[in-house]
Amino acid sequence: MQLQGSSAIPLDLLRRGFVWWVDELARLVPAQVRDFFTSGDATIRIALSGDDIVVSEHAQHRQRILSRMSRSDFQPGTLAAALPPPSPWSRWLPDPILLELPAHEVLQRDLTLPSGAGKDLANILRHEIERQSPIEAASVYYDYRAQRSADALLVHVRIVRRDIIDDALSFCRSEGIDPSAIVFSGDERPADGAIFPVDPKAKAHLKRSGQLTAVLVALAAVLTLCVIAATYLKKESAIDALETRVATARANASQVELLKAEIRSLEKSETLLSQQKGVPATIQVLAEVTRVLPDDTSIYELEMSQGEARIHGFTKAAASLIALLDGSPLFSHAQFRSPLMQGPRQDLERFDISFKVGAPRK
Numbered sequence: 001m002q003l004q005g006s007s008a009i010p011l012d013l014l015r016r017g018f019v020w021w022v023d024e025l026a027r028l029v030p031a032q033v034r035d036f037f038t039s040g041d042a043t044i045r046i047a048l049s050g051d052d053i054v055v056s057e058h059a060q061h062r063q064r065i066l067s068r069m070s071r072s073d074f075q076p077g078t079l080a081a082a083l084p085p086p087s088p089w090s091r092w093l094p095d096p097i098l099l100e101l102p103a104h105e106v107l108q109r110d111l112t113l114p115s116g117a118g119k120d121l122a123n124i125l126r127h128e129i130e131r132q133s134p135i136e137a138a139s140v141y142y143d144y145r146a147q148r149s150a151d152a153l154l155v156h157v158r159i160v161r162r163d164i165i166d167d168a169l170s171f172c173r174s175e176g177i178d179p180s181a182i183v184f185s186g187d188e189r190p191a192d193g194a195i196f197p198v199d200p201k202a203k204a205h206l207k208r209s210g211q212l213t214a215v216l217v218a219l220a221a222v223l224t225l226c227v228i229a230a231t232y233l234k235k236e237s238a239i240d241a242l243e244t245r246v247a248t249a250r251a252n253a254s255q256v257e258l259l260k261a262e263i264r265s266l267e268k269s270e271t272l273l274s275q276q277k278g279v280p281a282t283i284q285v286l287a288e289v290t291r292v293l294p295d296d297t298s299i300y301e302l303e304m305s306q307g308e309a310r311i312h313g314f315t316k317a318a319a320s321l322i323a324l325l326d327g328s329p330l331f332s333h334a335q336f337r338s339p340l341m342q343g344p345r346q347d348l349e350r351f352d353i354s355f356k357v358g359a360p361r362k
Helices: 008-026 031-041 078-082 115-132 162-174 200-278 282-292 318-326
Strands: 043-049 052-059 062-070 097-101 107-114 140-148 152-161 181-184 298-305 308-315 331-336 349-357
Touching (some): 052 078, 062 078, 097 162, 107 115, 115 140, 162 181, 282 298, 318 349
Parallel strands (some): 097 181
Antiparallel strands (some): 052 062, 107 152, 140 152, 308 349
């Protein structure tokens, strides 16, 4: 039975949440390992209530009825035969057996003690039982649950007559069964402390099962972290591989762009070379102009651009120059670019003529 008070509900919710979390973590543990540890978490309950005897198995917070019988029809060995067969681990981790009695057999008391009373709680309760029990202390057993508050220790005590406990234990032991603890109907687990005369070795098995549950939680937590770490490392490896592929692709793309630029440059150079191959050099043009023009002609400027030449100069008969230039195998399409003008002397004309320059005609 839980302690009354405003803090009981949230604590119960926290405990249930913790139990759920442990169950979820335990699912991550390999089946063989889980079977080994959960064998220590399972308990067998023998419930004695009036004429009924119910044997049930409790594991992972689930209950399974194994057998139901009547004490009036009971035969020796029937109770032992109702227990589940031993598991492969039972030699080291036998399932604890809890003896369950009806809750109406107990007298319940709530005590409020100083917060420092926990250190000597067992002795304090021995004296308190004499005051709280209507039956003399030598004729009762008791168990208790303790809960700390901000400034006090709240203790829930359950008192039961010795003959009830002794008769139930004697019945079980006559069947070769030693319970690890005594609980009452409605209990999910044994009380924090008790003075019931259970077998010390069997009681140790129950304590060991709780320790193994804690080990299971720790192991499940470690395995969870390992799974998370493995998943993270796998993703990191995949990301690294993808980044490497992207970097390689970018490098290849950059190389392709460089090759394209180099090809364009080579094509441009080839085009320019091809163009220059068909266009005579300036000195060659100048030599040809000097050859075809008359001696009384002087040139003060020669321009060349994209296969075309343009000359400026003075001569006595400018009109005849067009024919002379077109007559050259190197020139063609000669024409005046501006009107003829008077030169520095009366007998000279200033001219401006352009013409196409090409490879020598054969």
